[in-house]
Amino acid sequence: MKRSKGTKVKIEYNVTVHSISGLPKSxxxxxxxxxxxxxxxxxxxxxxxxxxxxxxSKDVTFSQKVTLFCSLVKDEKTQKxxxxxxxxxxxxxxxxxxxxxxxxxxxxxxxxxxADPGVRHESVALGKEKGAPQLMIKLETNVLKYDGKKxxxxxxGTPGAQKVKLGGIxxxxxxxxxxxxxxxxxxxxxxxxxxxxxxxxxxxxxxxxVSKDVAKPADAKKPDSSHSKPATDDLEAELKDLKxxxxxxxxxxxxxxxxxxxxxxxxxxxxxxAQLAEPKTENAQPPPRVQDPHASPPxxxxxxxxxxGAAVD
Numbered sequence: 001m002k003r004s005k006g007t008k009v010k011i012e013y014n015v016t017v018h019s020i021s022g023l024p025k026s027x028x029x030x031x032x033x034x035x036x037x038x039x040x041x042x043x044x045x046x047x048x049x050x051x052x053x054x055x056x057s058k059d060v061t062f063s064q065k066v067t068l069f070c071s072l073v074k075d076e077k078t079q080k081x082x083x084x085x086x087x088x089x090x091x092x093x094x095x096x097x098x099x100x101x102x103x104x105x106x107x108x109x110x111x112x113x114x115a116d117p118g119v120r121h122e123s124v125a126l127g128k129e130k131g132a133p134q135l136m137i138k139l140e141t142n143v144l145k146y147d148g149k150k151x152x153x154x155x156x157g158t159p160g161a162q163k164v165k166l167g168g169i170x171x172x173x174x175x176x177x178x179x180x181x182x183x184x185x186x187x188x189x190x191x192x193x194x195x196x197x198x199x200x201x202x203x204x205x206x207x208x209x210v211s212k213d214v215a216k217p218a219d220a221k222k223p224d225s226s227h228s229k230p231a232t233d234d235l236e237a238e239l240k241d242l243k244x245x246x247x248x249x250x251x252x253x254x255x256x257x258x259x260x261x262x263x264x265x266x267x268x269x270x271x272x273x274a275q276l277a278e279p280k281t282e283n284a285q286p287p288p289r290v291q292d293p294h295a296s297p298p299x300x301x302x303x304x305x306x307x308x309g310a311a312v313d
Contacts, residue, residue: 008145008147009073010071011070011071012141012142013069013070015137017063017064019135020135020136021058021133022132032093032094036135038050040087048066050064055093081112086110087108088106089106089135090105090126092104114141116141117167123137149173149174152172154172161173
């Protein structure tokens with residue numbers, strides 16, 4: 001059966017796993033932890049696990065966000081999306097005694113139901129039985145491409161740009177020139193083969209993630225090498241100046257060290273010479289004085305000369 005024509009649409013989903021209410025009483029115990037396992041299709045890159053939270057009450061909070069990319073086909077006549085893109089949420093319990101986590105409940109949503117741009121808050125029942133745990137999530141949807149063209153806000157494209165209404169909101173489609181300037185991940189027919197919708201989503205998601213990393217503007221130019229030579233010359237000149245300064249400082253340092261060493265040697269050698277030139281002796285007496293025989297005796301000697309015993313009249 002030939003597949004009917006449709007418009008290709010690429011969508012980004014930001015899903016915040018907020019909290020669980022109504023945790024089973026059997027799961028509430030010291031040492032127990034719960035977490036949410038999120039899956040979109042079979043590819044490992046579309047599988048996510050939240051952090052583990054202690055199961056201390058019936059209400060637990062995660063507040064973690066995951067991002068998914070889906071490629072959909074919109075019917076030209078009905079303006080509805082043809083495929084189903086299911087995302088599952090599984091509540092799991094773990095503790096030190098369990099070899100592998102126990103499943104406490106599972107639920108799912110169809111992302112196609114939230115393909116229109118906007119923000120929504122949803123409650124997902126994790127089980128079909130009455131009183132099953134309820135998972136609170138927030139979905140933020142952004143349409144990235146429509147019919148191979150980038151979707152932009154009104155007034156941001158070129159004058160006369162093609163307009164499209166998505167979810168009751170007006171948008172514009174970027175022209176080929178605008179897409180080439182911003183970098184574009186090209187749409188190819190292989191994005192939408194006739195196979196399982198989940199496999200299609202996984203392939204397109206992986207391709208979109210890779211193309212965003214490697215996409216380059218179509219008119220990108222190689223860097224002009226003519227400006228690199230002056231910069232190199234300046235660096236070489238500066239390097240030579242630094243080397244000359246280093247050599248000059250090293251020579252000065254060598255002279256200072258040599259002078260310091262020479263002064264230290266002189267100080268050590270001069271001190272012994274001074275000691276040898278002027279030796280000191282203990283109890284040294286001054287040399288005897290030589291008197292002139294013709295000189296008169298000192299007055300002090302006359303005054304203190306002892307009396308010989310003769311009377312003086």
